Each structure stands twice: as C-alpha cells, then as structure tokens.
Amino acid sequence: MNKRIGSYPPVRVQGDGDGLVSQAGGVLLVETVRKTGLDTAISAALMPWRKPRVVHDPGKILLDLALAVALGGDFLSDVAMLRAEPQVFGPVASDPTVSRLVDTLATAGPRALTAIRRARAEVRERVWKLAGPDAPDAGGQVVVDLDGVLVLAHSDKQDAAATWKRTFGHHPLVAFVDHGAAGSGEPVAGLLRPGNAGSNTAADHITTTRLALAQLPKRHRRGRRTLIRTDSAGGTHDFVNWLTARGRWLSYSVGMTITEAVHHAALCVPASAWTPAVEPDGRIRDGAWVAELAGDVLKGWPQGMRLIVRKERPHPGAQLRFTDADGMRLTCFATNTTGTAIARLELRHRQRARAEDRIRAARATGLRNLPLHDTAQNQVWLEIVQLALDLLAWMPMLALTGTARRWEPKRLRLRLFSAAARLVTTGRRRILRLARHWPWTDVITAAFTRLQALPNPG
Numbered sequence: 001m002n003k004r005i006g007s008y009p010p011v012r013v014q015g016d017g018d019g020l021v022s023q024a025g026g027v028l029l030v031e032t033v034r035k036t037g038l039d040t041a042i043s044a045a046l047m048p049w050r051k052p053r054v055v056h057d058p059g060k061i062l063l064d065l066a067l068a069v070a071l072g073g074d075f076l077s078d079v080a081m082l083r084a085e086p087q088v089f090g091p092v093a094s095d096p097t098v099s100r101l102v103d104t105l106a107t108a109g110p111r112a113l114t115a116i117r118r119a120r121a122e123v124r125e126r127v128w129k130l131a132g133p134d135a136p137d138a139g140g141q142v143v144v145d146l147d148g149v150l151v152l153a154h155s156d157k158q159d160a161a162a163t164w165k166r167t168f169g170h171h172p173l174v175a176f177v178d179h180g181a182a183g184s185g186e187p188v189a190g191l192l193r194p195g196n197a198g199s200n201t202a203a204d205h206i207t208t209t210r211l212a213l214a215q216l217p218k219r220h221r222r223g224r225r226t227l228i229r230t231d232s233a234g235g236t237h238d239f240v241n242w243l244t245a246r247g248r249w250l251s252y253s254v255g256m257t258i259t260e261a262v263h264h265a266a267l268c269v270p271a272s273a274w275t276p277a278v279e280p281d282g283r284i285r286d287g288a289w290v291a292e293l294a295g296d297v298l299k300g301w302p303q304g305m306r307l308i309v310r311k312e313r314p315h316p317g318a319q320l321r322f323t324d325a326d327g328m329r330l331t332c333f334a335t336n337t338t339g340t341a342i343a344r345l346e347l348r349h350r351q352r353a354r355a356e357d358r359i360r361a362a363r364a365t366g367l368r369n370l371p372l373h374d375t376a377q378n379q380v381w382l383e384i385v386q387l388a389l390d391l392l393a394w395m396p397m398l399a400l401t402g403t404a405r406r407w408e409p410k411r412l413r414l415r416l417f418s419a420a421a422r423l424v425t426t427g428r429r430r431i432l433r434l435a436r437h438w439p440w441t442d443v444i445t446a447a448f449t450r451l452q453a454l455p456n457p458g
Helices: 024-036 038-045 058-070 076-083 095-108 110-134 202-215 237-243 260-267 342-367 375-399 402-406 409-417 441-453
Strands: 142-148 168-170 173-178 185-191 226-230 251-256 275-278 284-293 306-312 329-335 421-426 429-434
Touching: 024 038, 024 058, 024 110, 024 375, 024 409, 024 429, 024 441, 038 058, 038 110, 038 375, 058 076, 058 095, 058 342, 058 375, 076 095, 095 110, 095 375, 110 202, 110 375, 142 185, 142 202, 142 342, 173 202, 173 342, 185 202, 185 342, 185 375, 202 226, 202 237, 226 342, 237 251, 251 342, 260 284, 260 306, 260 329, 275 342, 284 342, 306 342, 329 342, 342 375, 342 409, 375 402, 375 409, 375 441, 409 441, 429 441
Parallel strands: 142 226, 226 251
Antiparallel strands: 142 173, 173 185, 251 329, 275 284, 284 306, 306 329, 421 429
16 A cells, blocks of 8 residues: 655656647637627738738737737737647637737737727727626716736847836827726727836827727717726816817716815815715725815816825825825815716726726736837737737627626736636537536536627628
C-alpha cells in the first residue's frame, strides 16, 4: 500500500490525449458571433483589404484576435490558443499572416477604422433588438460614460510619454454604454492619446463622444434620450456647449471643479435648502446632502444648466481638501435634466462610478498593455479590444440570467470559458461533452441553448 504524502493526490502527466478541447466554454462567444452576424459584418467591412486568392479572410482573422483577447490573450501571438482547436474555432491564420493584417489596417488608417466601427454599429443595433427588455435602451434612455485610462508602457513606444500620475505610457479616452445595475457595459469609443494628453481636453471629449454616438442606433444619436456622463474632466465650456448645440440637444451629467465661486456659493446655502442624498433602493444616504446652486455661478454656461452640489462626511482616514468645509467633502456636477428631484439626479451621477468597473474589465481584456510599437498599430489593437469587450457584454446580455449577467471577464473565463470538454463526432454533427462535475456546466449549456434559440441573422 502506497503511503500518501502531501495535501493533493499524486498524478502522472502525459501528452498523448485525443479528442479533448480546452477553452471549450469559448463556444459561447463563437455562437454569439454567429447569431449576431458579427462575422459576416466584419468580413464585408474588411473586403477592400482582402487580396485575390488569399486563404484566410481578413474579417475572420480580426475576429480570431478579438476572441483570443476575450479569452485572456494579451498579444497577437495568443491567437495560438484558437489555432490549437480548429474543430471549435475553425482554421486560424499563422502569426506572420496575423501581423501582416494588423500592419495593413494600420497603414490604411482612418479608412479601416471607420469600416470596422460601422460594422460594429450595425451589429450593435441588431443585438439590442435581440436583447429586448434586457437591452441598454429598453428604458427609453441610453447612458454613455466617458473616462480616461492610463496604459503603462515599459518600452519607448510611439506617443508614449510621461503621464499626470508620474508614470510612462498612453492616456486613451474611452466610452461605455452603461447596462445598469443588472448588467455590465459595452464599449462604444476608444481614442488613443499620448501619455501627456490633458484630462480635460474638450476637443478629445468631443471626438470621443462623436465616435460613441455613431455606435448607437440612429434614434439615440441626438436628443434627450441619450445621457452623456463624465467626471470633472468633461466640465468645460466648450464640451458642454457642444453637447447642447442646436441639432444635438443631448442630456448630460458632468462633474465640475469646485472653484472659489462655487465653494463660496455652497457655504451660503441655508441649512433648510439641503436635501438628504439617497441610495439606489430609496433609503437615505447617511451623512450626505445635496443642494442646487443658482446665481452668478451659472454665468457664461448654457441656458438650462443646473449646478448641484453634494456635501458628505469623508470616510475615516480620508485626507481633507482645501475645498472641504466644516469637515464635509464638497463635490458638484452640472446637468440639463429637469423634472427630477435633485437627490435622484445626484444618485444618477454617482452611478457613473460603474465606468471604473468597465475600465477594470478593459484592463483585464487586452488594455493592460499596448503590445505594438506604432500608434497606428496600437489603435487597431484598441479596436480589437473593443470587439472583445463587445462579445463579453453581448453574450451575457443574450444568454445569461441573474447575477451571472454581471460577471466580469476574469470570472467568465474562470467559470465558463476555461471548461474542458470531449469532442464527439457522430454522423455530420460535432458535440462538445462538458464534464458533468464542473460546477457551471448547467450555466454553459443553458446559455448555449438560449443563443441557439435566437433567430439567424439576415
């Protein structure tokens, strides 16, 4: 009788297995691509860059890169994980072919980026129709959050520069559609900028918002049914004027800097004018109050703008600022929404913090590092990252239920995508048999069934 040593059972490892598929749960992403028509849309968009008699379709190559990133890849060469499973992911191009396509699209510049973005916008509208009551616009309004993200560089890449946080890298400006408390969010814009790009550059905010609006269904590209939310980096005259210009009339909720005038006006607000802040469930938020400012602080800003200030006790250990008053932290934001209690408006603006969750998910999905040297190449990589994040948002929205819809990429990979399976061929059918003991096998099979029940595109 062998004596067992240690906490884990000893095993032998051999490399002669057959019929097994790793990353088998990635079939959910493949089925999402098929049912949304993303494969045909991207292929059609990249047709101008398909050379005669080529073996691999440029659209398929780009989608393979997006799938690899969605499954956890950080580099172009990580597409090898798909190449190893042709029965699930189909034929995958070689590394040199993948690199050549990225170089070709980078050389094409805005023309190629525009083609990819148009295809994404076309598919996004179809996805939202398929999602029905779970779509981001089901409540009648779409919320778009803008925020900057620092991407560190560990080598001298083009446009890498010192950042405002005394690091070195790039400072992209990104936009996400908020799915609300029941879901996650999906990317609608990504503007690659040098590391020393300003946080409150109005021109960059306008460009990013234009890109974001172009990704939305036409009915949401202008008008009050679309809300643009930003932190104080978006609180500039030029950006707010652009949002409310004739022909756009967008709703906005933008953070504002506490200037001396705003600070003085907040101190002059009588105690009776402060309203308790609220939580999402309607309960009063302990130690927080809101009030609306008027008068000279609104001079020079667009007509209809409202300035709302919040005071709140800082959490224990927080460092006080010079704008704090009587031990209370002061923050403010501007909005043009009327007919809603200011406590509800403040709650809506506070929920912009969900953009930080989206950025964390993006960092875990290819945005931790820009792997290429040239800016044009890395802008293509940023589009690939957005495609991957689209799939990671669309699949849960169409196929998952309950708390699983809010799972971030790392959890999706750990519980669903990393599942192994045995591939069985019977007749003309290929069947993936997942392990019965895997805790989330039922989640995977139920999600796949929901995806298959969706109508085919076209």
